[in-house]
Every structure is written in structure tokens, then in C-alpha cells.
Amino acid sequence: MLRLFVFELYKLFRLRSVGLGLLAAFLLPFLWALAPGLKEVYGLVLASGWQVVSLSLLAGMEFLFPFLVVMAASESLGSEVSQGTLKSLLLHPLPRTRLILAKLLSALLYPFVLLGVSFLGSLLAGLPHGLGGFYGGTGLGAGGFAGVGFLSAQEALGQLLSAHLLAGIVLLPLAALALLYATVFLSTTASALAAVATLLLMRLLVAFPALSPFLLTTYLDLHLRPQAAGLGLSLLLIYTLGFAFLAALVFERKDL
Amino acid sequence: MEALRLEGLGKRYGRKPVLEGVSLAVRPGEVYALAGPNGSGKTTLIRLVTGLAFPTQGRALLLGEDVHKSPQARRHLGAVVEAPAAFYPYLTGRENLRMRAYLAGVKEEGRITEVLARLRLLAVADQKVGSYSLGQRQRLGLAAAILHRPRVLVLDEPTSGLDPEGVELVHGLLQELAREGVAVLLSTHHLQEVSAYAHKVGILGGGRLLDEVVLEGREVFRLEAHPLEGALALLKTLPQVASARMQGGAILFEGSPEVVLQALLKEGYRVQALGPQRFDLMAYYQERVKHA
Numbered sequence: 001m002l003r004l005f006v007f008e009l010y011k012l013f014r015l016r017s018v019g020l021g022l023l024a025a026f027l028l029p030f031l032w033a034l035a036p037g038l039k040e041v042y043g044l045v046l047a048s049g050w051q052v053v054s055l056s057l058l059a060g061m062e063f064l065f066p067f068l069v070v071m072a073a074s075e076s077l078g079s080e081v082s083q084g085t086l087k088s089l090l091l092h093p094l095p096r097t098r099l100i101l102a103k104l105l106s107a108l109l110y111p112f113v114l115l116g117v118s119f120l121g122s123l124l125a126g127l128p129h130g131l132g133g134f135y136g137g138t139g140l141g142a143g144g145f146a147g148v149g150f151l152s153a154q155e156a157l158g159q160l161l162s163a164h165l166l167a168g169i170v171l172l173p174l175a176a177l178a179l180l181y182a183t184v185f186l187s188t189t190a191s192a193l194a195a196v197a198t199l200l201l202m203r204l205l206v207a208f209p210a211l212s213p214f215l216l217t218t219y220l221d222l223h224l225r226p227q228a229a230g231l232g233l234s235l236l237l238i239y240t241l242g243f244a245f246l247a248a249l250v251f252e253r254k255d256l
Numbered sequence: 257m258e259a260l261r262l263e264g265l266g267k268r269y270g271r272k273p274v275l276e277g278v279s280l281a282v283r284p285g286e287v288y289a290l291a292g293p294n295g296s297g298k299t300t301l302i303r304l305v306t307g308l309a310f311p312t313q314g315r316a317l318l319l320g321e322d323v324h325k326s327p328q329a330r331r332h333l334g335a336v337v338e339a340p341a342a343f344y345p346y347l348t349g350r351e352n353l354r355m356r357a358y359l360a361g362v363k364e365e366g367r368i369t370e371v372l373a374r375l376r377l378l379a380v381a382d383q384k385v386g387s388y389s390l391g392q393r394q395r396l397g398l399a400a401a402i403l404h405r406p407r408v409l410v411l412d413e414p415t416s417g418l419d420p421e422g423v424e425l426v427h428g429l430l431q432e433l434a435r436e437g438v439a440v441l442l443s444t445h446h447l448q449e450v451s452a453y454a455h456k457v458g459i460l461g462g463g464r465l466l467d468e469v470v471l472e473g474r475e476v477f478r479l480e481a482h483p484l485e486g487a488l489a490l491l492k493t494l495p496q497v498a499s500a501r502m503q504g505g506a507i508l509f510e511g512s513p514e515v516v517l518q519a520l521l522k523e524g525y526r527v528q529a530l531g532p533q534r535f536d537l538m539a540y541y542q543e544r545v546k547h548a
Contacts, residue, residue: 003358014346084342087308088400092359093331255309 001098008076008106015075018110021068025114026121028064029056033125044145048134049126050156051145054163056122057115058139061167061223065114069171070195071188073107073178078188087256100183100251104244107179111171115164138163140224167223173216173236174199176243183251257320259284259332259408259439260305264314267300274300275463277314282439282456284407287430289450290443291541292460298443299337301460302412305441306335318408331361334406339416341397345386349377349396352385353403360404371399376425390417398426402433409433411442415449423449451537459544467544469537478533479507479516482526494519503543508533 012018033052038044042058044051080086089099123131137147138156140163177198181191202217212218216239219232258281267275275297282288290298303309305316307323307330315322321329343352353368362368372381375395380388388396394417401409414430415423423446430440431453444450447457455472458465481487488507491500497511506529509516513530520527 007355011344083345084338085344087337088342088356089359090308091306091330091333091335091337092356093328093361094359095327253310256303 001102004094004098004102005105008102009109011080012072012076012106012110015072015079017068017071017075021072021114022117024064024068025060025118028060029053029118029122029125032056032059032122033129042139042145044139046129047136048151048156049123049129049131050134050138050151050153050160051136052126052129053119053122053160054138054140054145056118056125057160057163057167057223060118061170061221065111065118065167066171066174066199066220067192067196068114069107069111069175070178071192072110073175074182074191074195075188076103076107077179077182078186078191081186081256082188090256096252096254097248100179100248101244104176104179104247107175108172108240111175112168114171115168119160119164162226163223166226166229169233169236170220170222173239173243176240176247177216180243180247180250183247183254186254186256258282258317259286259319260288260410260441261317261320262301262305262314263317265301265304265311265316266313267297267304267309268312273463275304275311278460278465279314280458280465280468282408282441284437284439285434286456287434287440287442287450287454289447289454289457290441290460291445291447291457292443292466293545296460297463298460299412300463302335302337302410302441302443305410306330306333306337308337331404332407333410334401334404334408335410336394336397336401336414337410337412338397339413340390340393341400343385343393343396343400346384348382348384349388349392349399350381352396353400356400357403362404367403371403374402374429375399391419391422394418395422395425398429402429407438409438409440409442411440413444414442415444415446427453447537447541457537457541459541461545469540471537474510476508476510476533477513477516478529478531479509479520479527480505480529481507481520482528487520487525490519490523490525491516501543503539 029052032055046052090096131153133150133152135150137143137145137151138159139145140159142148178191178195181194185191185194199217202215205211205215214235219236222228222232260282262278262280265275265278266273278301290301292298304311310324318329318332323329350368357368372378375398377392377395377399380392385393398414415426418426427449434440451471457469457471459467484507488500488502491497491507491509494515496515497509500507500509517527517530
């Protein structure tokens with residue numbers, strides 16, 4: 001199983017969407033650091049390199065990172081279908097559940113790699129602004145980017161690591177959802193579109209206040225609200241497991 | 257025990273049946289060729305046999321194990337279900353086979369070199385598959401299929417895209433494997449080529465197995481007699497005649513020529529010619545499909 005997982009991971013990082021996604025995650029922080037409209041959009045005048053890191057996370061999590069994760073999970077199965085290798089894999093005495101599990105695990109690891117690369121790119125892009133303590137905030141703690149006084153480098157790093165970890169967990173159900181749709185449609189594009197459409201639809205359901213606490217989309221900004229992590233993390237985990245279970249169930253009897 | 261056995265296998269998408277009640281068996285060492293026009297259900301049947309698709313009726317057994325109930329049944333199976341066979345283009349031929357070997361539980365590295373040599377691919381073994389020609393990929397597919405020494409080999413159009421040398425290589429290999437006891441089921445449009453060594457030919461049409469022709473030990477005779485229609489009717493009543501049909505102003509039959517001759521003369525028919533005839537599988541196939 002470990003070897004299968006490693007192979008799936010290798011294949012995932014060979015995907016075009018993953019390569020482009022990682023490149024974008026690494027390079028975009030350099031763009032944010034030079035963006036002239038930060039004050040108008042985020043009310044931010046860069047005072048520290050740490051703020052470049054949080055800015056990259058906030059900007060990325062709005063749409064780009066969720067989309068990249070959905071694309072990668074969809075393509076991990078869709079590309080195998082389009083190049084015909086999925087059939088070759090299933091001609092062996094390999095239980096389908098084990099294959100989809102290996103794909104799921106590699107897709108679930110991807111958000112953390114993506115965020116890790118973005119973190120690294122942001123640190124490099126933030127270097128010219130300094131990575132020491134500063135007066136202000138990371139945008140993730142009390143007082144937003146204005147902060148509540150002096151923030152040490154250690155505190156800033158702690159806030160950012162915790163926010164990146166939470167953001168990674170937020171992206172897990174999205175990867176599982178995309179993989180579920182990939183097992184249904186056996187197509188990268190159809191699966192990615194279906195996953196995005198599902199998220200958009202869930203956002204509309206916010207008009208039903210009774211449903212709101214249980215919607216996946218309610219917790220897509222959990223990295224900004226660590227106080228909601230109690231229920232949020234449990235629900236995200238339930239969604240991830242639920243989507244993964246359905247994906248395995250669909251794939252088990254899918255005609256290829 | 258049959259190496260491969262299909263029992264009333266059927267598949268329908270919604271209300272539309274694609275395959276209905278196909279039953280056949282392939283014994284170890286036997287080559288079974290599936291023929292049929294496009295859309296007759298050959299590829300669907302191959303997908304069902306290999307466990308890639310699920311039947312709506314019937315079952316497929318590999319050495320007695322239901323391929324749809326136990327993935328382990330596929331440990332006996334080697335298959336190429338697409339032409340050309342699909343591989344990861346960014347890996348070399350050898351690396352692709354190494355991955356397949358792992359999935360099939362083959363631990364000897366030497367076996368990979370052995371099958372590459374057998375399919376004459378050693379020269380390109382360490383090149384990326386993306387740079388392979390169609391024929392090379394097709395041969396690599398066959399190498400992957402026989403890597404774990406399967407007891408049942410299922411191939412969809414194994415000679416598609418191959419040059420004459422490659423075609424000969426594949427046919428030679430299949431005959432060799434059959435002699436080693438491997439049961440081979442293959443779909444093909446090239447009936448003349450496979451009729452040289454196939455033991456049985458299944459003719460599919462409209463999703464049904466229209467006919468099963470046993471080629472092994474088959475002796476066909478050609479009879480010219482007058483009146484021809486009456487002679488045909490008489491032959492059909494003889495228990496010593498297995499089959500009789502009209503073809504091009506003559507009757508082709510299987511059975512005892514002595515008994516046939518005696519019966520015809522006794523009934524007063526004029527016999528103009530009677531002799532052995534090489535069985536023309538292609539003509540038989542065309543006629544069978546035409547009347548389906």
C-alpha cells in the first residue's frame with residue numbers, strides 16, 4: 001500500500017495542473033509584495049515580511065488554492081482515464097478501494113504541499129521587508145493588519161503556521177469532493193466543474209440559517225476564525241470522510 | 257476445468273442491450289478468437305471478462321473464480337484491452353513494466369528483461385514510452401500482459417497498429433503461449449491470420465454469440481450434385497453429417513463423405529464432384545453475419 005501511495009504521489013506531482021499550481025503558489029507572493037493597490041483592497045501598508053505571507057494566504061484561499069486543489073484531485077483520476085492507464089491498473093488483482101484510497105491520500109497531501117510552497121515563496125518575497133518583530137499585525141490575529149502593538153517574529157510565525165495548517169485542513173474536503181465527482185464522471189473537467197458548482201450552490205444555502213452551521217462553505221475561512229475550529233474541524237473531517245466513502249462506493253462498481 | 261468460462265453474460269445500458277446471454281468456455285492451451293462487425297459487442301465482452309465493466313446478467317469465471325466478486329481472480333489474468341496499450345508516457349518501458357510487476361506481485365527483475373527481449377523491445381526499454389511508436393507500445397502492452405505468467409490471456413485486437421513483422425511476432429508468441437497451456441481469448445478482424453492457429457472462433461453479431469466454429473480437427477467436403485437443393489435437403493437428414501450449407505453452386509458439409517455418397521447415389525442424385533475443401537473461415541463468417 002505504501003508503494004502504491006508513493007507511486008500515486010509521484011503521478012500527482014507529474015500532473016500539469018499541479019506543476020502550474022505549485023509554480024503559481026511560489027511566484028504569486030512576489031506579485032502581492034509589489035502590488036500597488038494593497039491599501040485600497042486590504043487596508044494594508046506592508047510593514048513586515050510576515051504580512052506578505054499572510055497576504056498570500058488570504059488572497060490564495062479566496063479562490064485560487066481551492067480551485068487548484070479541486071483541479072489536482074479531479075485530474076489525478078481524470079488523466080488516468082484519458083490516457084487509458086486506469087484500465088491497465090485495474091487489470092491487476094488490485095482492489096479498487098485500495099487504488100482510490102491511495103489517490104485520495106495523495107490528493108489530501110497536496111493542499112499542505114501547496115500551502116507549504118506558498119509559505120516558502122512568501123517568506124522569500126517578504127525578505128526585503130524584514131522578518132523580525134514589528135508594530136502591526138499579520139491580519140490573522142487581534143487587530144487585523146493594524147495589530148495591537150508590537151508583534152514578535154515568533155508570534156507572527158506561530159499565527160501564520162497555525163493559519164496555514166487550518167487552511168490545509170479546510171482544503172481537504174474539497175479534494176475529497178473533487179475525487180468523488182471524478183469517480184462519477186471519469187473526466188477532469190466535468191469533475192472540477194461539478195465540485196466548483198457544488199461549492200457555489202452550498203454558498204447560496206446560506207439563506208437558510210438553520211443549515212448554515214453545517215455547510216462546508218461556512219468553514220472555508222476557518223483559518224481566519226480559529227475560535228470556530230471546534231465544530232469546524234469536526235465537520236470538515238466528517239465531510240472529507242463522507243466524500244471519500246462515497247467515492248470508494250461509486251468507484252467499486254464503476255464500468256470502465 | 258475451463259480456464260475461462262462465461263455463463264449467460266449480458267450487459268445493458270438503460271433499456272438498450274449491448275450484449276445478451278453470451279456463454280463460452282476456453283480451455284487451457286486453447287486459442288479462442290472473437291470475431292464480429294464493429295458494434296457487435298466484442299469490446300464490451302472483453303471489458304466484462306476482464307472485470308473492467310460489470311455485467312447486468314451472468315458471470316465470468318477465471319479458473320473457477322468470479323472475476324467480478326473477487327479482484328484476486330485477476331492474478332491469473334493477463335490482458336491488453338486497448339489499442340495501442342496505455343502506459344505512463346513519462347516513464348520508460350522498463351519502468352512501466354516495473355510498476356506493473358509490482359502490481360502483479362512479480363519480484364524478479366530478470367523477468368522484465370526476459371519479456372522485453374521476447375517482444376524485441378530491449379533496444380528501446382530505457383526510452384520514455386512517450387517516444388514509442390504505435391507498434392512498440394502495442395508490443396509493450398503484450399509484454400506487460402505476460403509479465404506475471406498468466407494462465408488466461410485476454411487481448412483486444414492484439415495486432416492492431418503492428419507492421420507485418422510485429423504481426424508475425426505476436427501470432428508466434430500467442431501460439432507459443434497456447435502450447436505452454438495458456439488459454440487465449442482475443443478479438444480480431446483478421447480472421448485469416450488467426451484461423452491458422454485458433455482452435456475456436458466465436459462470431460458475435462448484434463450483441464449475441466451467433467455461432468461458435470471449431471477449427472481444430474475440422475474437415476470440410478465440397479459436393480457438386482444435381483439437383484443441388486434436393487441434395488442439400490437429403491444431407492441435412494443424415495445423422496453422419498454435422499453441418500451442410502450451400503456456397504457458390506456447391507454444398508459444403510462436415511461429416512462422412514462415404515455415407516453421403518452412398519445416400520446420394522441410392523436416391524438417384526447425379527454426383528459431379530466430391531472432395532475435401534479447405535475451410536474458408538472468412539466466407540463462413542461473412543455469410544453468418546449477413547444472415548444474423
